[in-house]
Amino acid sequence: MQEVKLKNVPQTMLWTLHNRATEAMRKDGIIKDERAIEIYHSIKYDYEGDFGKGEPSHAVRSLTFDKEIRNFIQNFPGCSIVNLGEGLETQRFRFSNENATWISVDLPDAIELREQFIQTDERHLHASVSALDRKWFELIPKDKPIFISAQGLFMYFNERDVKSLILDIVDTFKTGCVMFDTIPVWLSKKTISAKGWRKTKNYTTPKMPWGINRNRINEIDQWSHHILEVNDIPYEFPKERGIQGNIFNMFARTPILGKYFPTMVKIKFENKR
Numbered sequence: 001m002q003e004v005k006l007k008n009v010p011q012t013m014l015w016t017l018h019n020r021a022t023e024a025m026r027k028d029g030i031i032k033d034e035r036a037i038e039i040y041h042s043i044k045y046d047y048e049g050d051f052g053k054g055e056p057s058h059a060v061r062s063l064t065f066d067k068e069i070r071n072f073i074q075n076f077p078g079c080s081i082v083n084l085g086e087g088l089e090t091q092r093f094r095f096s097n098e099n100a101t102w103i104s105v106d107l108p109d110a111i112e113l114r115e116q117f118i119q120t121d122e123r124h125l126h127a128s129v130s131a132l133d134r135k136w137f138e139l140i141p142k143d144k145p146i147f148i149s150a151q152g153l154f155m156y157f158n159e160r161d162v163k164s165l166i167l168d169i170v171d172t173f174k175t176g177c178v179m180f181d182t183i184p185v186w187l188s189k190k191t192i193s194a195k196g197w198r199k200t201k202n203y204t205t206p207k208m209p210w211g212i213n214r215n216r217i218n219e220i221d222q223w224s225h226h227i228l229e230v231n232d233i234p235y236e237f238p239k240e241r242g243i244q245g246n247i248f249n250m251f252a253r254t255p256i257l258g259k260y261f262p263t264m265v266k267i268k269f270e271n272k273r
């Protein structure tokens, strides 16, 4: 059993692993992910004590990202897929056609833990740097289509840093997508309040300084003339997985309340130079 001593944002990779793996272990689970289950059992950690009972939100998120990336690879075989803040995501093992070069970018402690379970090879690279450090740009061909995914990451940055990173991406690479998930302003405020977001009696989440309400997401297309399209892709909980997901689905789609819900965003860009 592997002991882990992660703190702050890197520790949150165990929260998402917990939710994905417990979902994958259910008979009626929406995600299939043997690799996640294996890693989950290899780490000595009180997942439920810290994060509470497993729930399907992170599996829904992963499956939505999988679907977008799968389409991208089909359209652009041989493209680059960059996962910022990948933690212990086992995404590539959920693919039958992963005809791309995959690059995981995460902080040194996170990559060190990832490499206990997931090894690099010539098509799967690890970059042990902050997503905000543009050094990872050097690993990637500039003229091939690129899909940059950031699951559970941008909320831990501030808006200025997110914007500047996206602008540098769309200025540097020729064409592709940047996809990430967002939290609404009220939730961000809760995490930065004096009490913080106390997920359980043992665990308070790190601060999440960047919140954006969904009615402001279309403003992102004004950040750069290289941005062609910005899509808001809402979480869709499967009906058969309980009342909470159904309530979420219903309210997230109403015009008044919908803006207060988390969502996923996909930016398409092309740099005509």
Ligand SMILES: C[S@@+](CC[C@H](N)C(=O)[O-])C[C@H]1O[C@@H](n2cnc3c(N)ncnc32)[C@H](O)[C@@H]1O
Residues within 6 Å of the ligand: 009, 010, 011, 012, 013, 016, 017, 084, 085, 086, 087, 088, 089, 105, 106, 107, 110, 129, 130, 131, 132, 150, 151, 152, 153, 156
């Ligand atoms: C909530 S976890 C998400 C992990 C993974 N994407 C998933 O969905 O399971 C946040 C991840 O962001 C990483 N992270 C935090 N700050 C980062 C930074 N500045 N650059 C790159 N990764 C970072 C953490 O190490 C952790 O792996």
